[in-house]
Amino acid sequence: MTLTDSPIDTAIDTRTGTGATALHEQLVDEHSAHNYHPLPVVVAEGIGAWVTDVEGRHYLDCLAGYSALNFGHRHPELVAAAHRQLDRLTLTSRAFGNDQLGPFCAELAALVGKQRVLPMNTGAEAVESGLKVARKWGYEVKGVPEDRARIVVAAGGFHGRTISIVSFSTDPQARAGFGPFTPGFDVVPYGDLAALEAAITPETVAVLLEPVQGEAGVIVPPDGYLAGVREICDAERVLFVADEVQSGLGRTGHVLATRGAGTDADVYLLGKALGGGIVPLSAVVADDEVLGVLRPGQHGSTFGGNPLACAVGRAVVGLLCDDGPHGVLAAARRLGPVLREKLTALVGxxxxxxxxxxxxxxxxxxxxxxxxxxxxxxxARRGVLAKDTHGSTIRLSPPLVVTEEEIGFAVDALARSLAELAGR
Known part of the structure; x- marks a missing residue:
């Protein structure tokens, strides 16, 4: 039986309108683990900043896959790169080389300004890999006694859903029911340099931070905070690890939000947009002194660095290398103030x-x-997709290919939505 002969596909083909949405939601409700509570929208197609649901309704995507779709849905250069590679080779595992891995690592390293790249798949994998590397660096380079390494993290941060990562989460919903937790983490308030400095001990090997806390509601740190983190890390011989899975690769108008704030980290954790919204692709990027602590057999991933992901990642790097007036970085810098001005007008x-x-x-x-x-x-009823977080906060992160007119459409829909809720 082929997939198109499936009774499920036959049932779907007979549904139209709200019946199609209802059937898709029923299948998810009955057969998918309930780890998400999605909006009542079932997307079937996407192009640029827009998606279409199974009922034919169009929506402006103002979530962009939590920034995984920075370049929009089905960006032609990224889709072309994927098609070319699909016709050649998709996976070898790291037991063998492939002709996309070396160029991808070299090009991403050059873009970030570091020497080495450790390719993985998901953002959480990049974070876990970064934690492992930081600990190993602490033992082999800094000289911390074995099994004593500590890492300072910030309250309110979001770095993934693995056991080790939720071990230092301050979100009760992310932690409840998943203990016992991994030791070795010290949590300090985000934006508080004095608390961070006080938390560092001779056994501290790294400070892990988001340069902008995305899941917390786009929390921007105080001016000078990231530069202060850099100074403290230098003084204490501690690695500054920047989780740029959401903030990096164009979202803030810069390749890296940390660099946009005028400073540099020792280790960058990248993901989401690195795969162009087509394949999962993440990376740890650092210099030889840090990533050089890994030797064969000590870390790995069957799919990490696969040729399909690397081919797409190379195309992503190509888009980010264009910092001209028509590039995605310039678009974010140009349209960011437009979004801010229109939203600020709604305050009060x-x-x-x-x-x-x-x-x-x-x-x-x-x-x-x-x-x-x-x-x-x-x-959503007005044709705009966004996502809430932490009660009454919503996040807007449209693809960087969005237009000024589309931003106006989204903010106008927000104003009308608020008026509707006020009049209930």
């Missing part, structure tokens, strides 16, 4: 506060109007 009219970093915004809605999910459902 259903919006309590707005935070932006490039083409990325956290919008705190007046909780008296409803929850963030209420707002996102109202937005």
């Amino acid at each position: 009219d259903g919006v309590v506060a707005v935070r932006t970093a490039g083409l990325w915004a956290g919008v705190d809605v007046d909780p008296h109007l409803g929850t963030g999910r209420d707002v996102c459902e109202a937005l």
Whole structure:
């Protein structure tokens, strides 16, 4: 039986309108683990900044796969790179070389300004790999006693869902029911340099931070904070590890948000947009002194560095190398202020506060109007997709190929959604 002969596909083919949406949601509800609570939208197609659901309705995608779709849906250069590689080779495992791995690592290293790349698949894998590398560096280079390494992290941060990562999460929902937890982490308030400095001991090997906290609601640190982290890390001989899985690769108008703030990390953790919204691809990027602590057999991944992902990743790097007036970085820098200005105009009219970093915004809605999910459902009814976080906050992160007119459409839909909720 082929896939198209499946009874499920036959049932789907007979449904139209809301019946098609209902059937897809029923299948997910009955057969998928309930680890997400998606909006009542079932997407079937996408191009650029827009998607179409199974009922034929169009939506402006203002989530962009949590920034995995920085370049939009089906960017022609990225799709072409994937098609070319699909016709040649998709996987060898790292037991053998492939002709895309070396060029990808060299080109990404050059883009970031570091010497080495450790390719993985998901953002969480990049974070886990970064934690392992930092600990090993601590033992072999800094001289921390074995099994004593500690890593300082920030409250409110989001770095993934593995056991070790949720071990230092301050989100009760992410932690509850998943213990016992991995030791070795010290949590300090985000943006507080004094607390960070006080937490460092001779056994501290790294400070792990998001330069902008995305899941927390696009929390932008105080001016000078990241530079201060750099100074403390230098003084204490500690690695500065920047988790740029969401903030990196164009979202803030820079290849790296850390560099956009005028400083540099020792280790960069990349993901999401690195795979162009086509394949999972992540990486740890650092210099020889750090990534050189890994030797054959000590770390690995069957799919990490596979030729299909590397081919797409090379095309992504190519897009990010274009910092001309028509490139994606320039678009984020040009349109970010437009988004900020339009959203700021809503403060006091259903919006309590707005935070932006490039083409990325956290919008705190007046909780008296409803929850963030209420707002996102109202937005979806008006053809805009966004996602809530932490109660009454919503995030807007449209693809970097969005236009000024489309930003206006999204903010107008937000204003009308807030007015609807106010009048309930």
